[in-house]
Amino acid sequence: MTPTATAPAEATKTPLIPPSTHRYADVIHRLEAGGSMLPDTPENLKQIIGIYKAYAVPMDFYWRDLLYIAEQVFLNPLPAFKYFISQEYLDLPNSYAGDQSRLRIWRGGDKAHPELLEFMATGETGSMPKLLHHLWHDRVNMEFAEACMQAMLWHQGMGGRFNDYLESDAYKANADRAIRAYFKGNPVMLGLYKLFPEMFLEQVRQLSYTANLGLFWEVMAPVFFEMSDIYDEGGFKGVPDAMNFLVNGIFAVAGRPIYHHVFIGGECFEIIPKSEGFTWLYEAALPYVEAVFYRTSPFRGTKSYNAQAGQVPSDQASFHYGILYADVYPVGSAGIPPTLLMQDMLHFLPPYLKEIYKQHRRGEEDELIQLGITFQRSMYNVTSAVIQALRCALLYPLDDTDPEHLMANRRFFEAQMDRFLRPEARLADIQTQDYR
Amino acid sequence: MATILETAASAGCFNTLLAAVDAAGLRAALESAGPFTVFAPVDDAFAALPPGTVQTLVDNPPQLARILKFHVLAGAHQRADLVGQPEWESLEGAPVPIRRNEPFEVKNATVVTADIACDNGVVHVIDRVILPG
Numbered sequence: 001m002t003p004t005a006t007a008p009a010e011a012t013k014t015p016l017i018p019p020s021t022h023r024y025a026d027v028i029h030r031l032e033a034g035g036s037m038l039p040d041t042p043e044n045l046k047q048i049i050g051i052y053k054a055y056a057v058p059m060d061f062y063w064r065d066l067l068y069i070a071e072q073v074f075l076n077p078l079p080a081f082k083y084f085i086s087q088e089y090l091d092l093p094n095s096y097a098g099d100q101s102r103l104r105i106w107r108g109g110d111k112a113h114p115e116l117l118e119f120m121a122t123g124e125t126g127s128m129p130k131l132l133h134h135l136w137h138d139r140v141n142m143e144f145a146e147a148c149m150q151a152m153l154w155h156q157g158m159g160g161r162f163n164d165y166l167e168s169d170a171y172k173a174n175a176d177r178a179i180r181a182y183f184k185g186n187p188v189m190l191g192l193y194k195l196f197p198e199m200f201l202e203q204v205r206q207l208s209y210t211a212n213l214g215l216f217w218e219v220m221a222p223v224f225f226e227m228s229d230i231y232d233e234g235g236f237k238g239v240p241d242a243m244n245f246l247v248n249g250i251f252a253v254a255g256r257p258i259y260h261h262v263f264i265g266g267e268c269f270e271i272i273p274k275s276e277g278f279t280w281l282y283e284a285a286l287p288y289v290e291a292v293f294y295r296t297s298p299f300r301g302t303k304s305y306n307a308q309a310g311q312v313p314s315d316q317a318s319f320h321y322g323i324l325y326a327d328v329y330p331v332g333s334a335g336i337p338p339t340l341l342m343q344d345m346l347h348f349l350p351p352y353l354k355e356i357y358k359q360h361r362r363g364e365e366d367e368l369i370q371l372g373i374t375f376q377r378s379m380y381n382v383t384s385a386v387i388q389a390l391r392c393a394l395l396y397p398l399d400d401t402d403p404e405h406l407m408a409n410r411r412f413f414e415a416q417m418d419r420f421l422r423p424e425a426r427l428a429d430i431q432t433q434d435y436r
Numbered sequence: 437m438a439t440i441l442e443t444a445a446s447a448g449c450f451n452t453l454l455a456a457v458d459a460a461g462l463r464a465a466l467e468s469a470g471p472f473t474v475f476a477p478v479d480d481a482f483a484a485l486p487p488g489t490v491q492t493l494v495d496n497p498p499q500l501a502r503i504l505k506f507h508v509l510a511g512a513h514q515r516a517d518l519v520g521q522p523e524w525e526s527l528e529g530a531p532v533p534i535r536r537n538e539p540f541e542v543k544n545a546t547v548v549t550a551d552i553a554c555d556n557g558v559v560h561v562i563d564r565v566i567l568p569g
Binding site for chain 2: 247252253254257275278279282390393394396
């Protein structure tokens, strides 16, 4: 066989569009080459996979308890035990794990993760009654999960049709039926409902967002567990591989229904039926990323804000308190909610991450800060996956040969990077390994 | 002439689309008098979606119906009509933008064959599944 001469490799091809002149041109070119906002280094890959796993264990509790609260606790006026999840909900099979799954994302089982169950039994303090663990706060910090839900509720129209539906006559009628059924035989609460119907309706809306978030995280937990397993067996060549796993996961589950069912006296009340057509991608994931990664809210805790000095924007749309903008050390000392998540993740760090933290900065003394910054890197990678998935769904392939298509992609990436021009953004910091 | 669905069936390259139409319970609607304009993705367009995407939608008819309705406009609109407006409201409710006239592009899909006349509307063949947003 005669070997044929082949054309020189890609390196000599003239680019079809000129380079970007954006402040973050380097990051944009990396995105255009199929990469992530997070640079592709072995340590970055190690850090983000380790923290994904550490995040997924408490998340395995969050999604179950969020559904428990939305579907069972519902309108209990004194929900003191809402974090005392029932065995039924703790044992809820994850739809994306285990042999029973129709779309299996994680090779592991559908039940609660063994590390979660072990932590629920002993916490940091040891074996003692659940009530004492709860009051001592030696438990999974569900308050973080509820804070994420509240961010989605407060910011409301972050995309999709969910929020508009909560204002519709159909929703109000569904909620009314459930409220009357829940308080059947309780003249005091039914009387209060008659006097203050909007207050009860607003509580139901909050519970619908609780269900939304539970269904969102039910998917993310097995995604992160599977990424950890793939990494352990050497299956990710770099950060772009990890990002692409997320992109594929986003598409695979995009059409998952988002709904809110409530169980009262053994009967199912469909407050938001699946037949409304709400989807995981448009009504859960995208609004979540916008409301929680980018915006969220000023931290309640030990940090104070001077209103006269305009330290909190008067326009809620200008809130940028999410992880992508967090200055981890002062935020860490501010308290709830970011530190709650950091403490949760601290309990489930894989040994290779603990090793990295021991070797840098103040070692074990500032583990919480170091892991908070790792978490920030990892969420920039998740955001990159969302950006690439949106580009794939709504725009053009990265190897498109039409310059107009490539410029459309370029404009999209630049608009996304414009979100990180404000001084609080950490996009520039995560470009160096020394940011810890 | 044949109906939109009959035309698609005889073309041989819309098997996934037709299966999706049935799974979403939209056959009766698309067999009705309409008329409709349908942007019909070929089988390769569905195959290009990441694994599991189509399966999740087929398992959830209301969600699938929403994506399919995004490919349908009320009224029979030929290419010459469509390029006269920057966007058209789909049956799903979200707008479908007309991005280019030459080549004829609808959102991020290229129309590979336009103006296939049917009894109850017009079909334009596209090379990608289009999504709202």
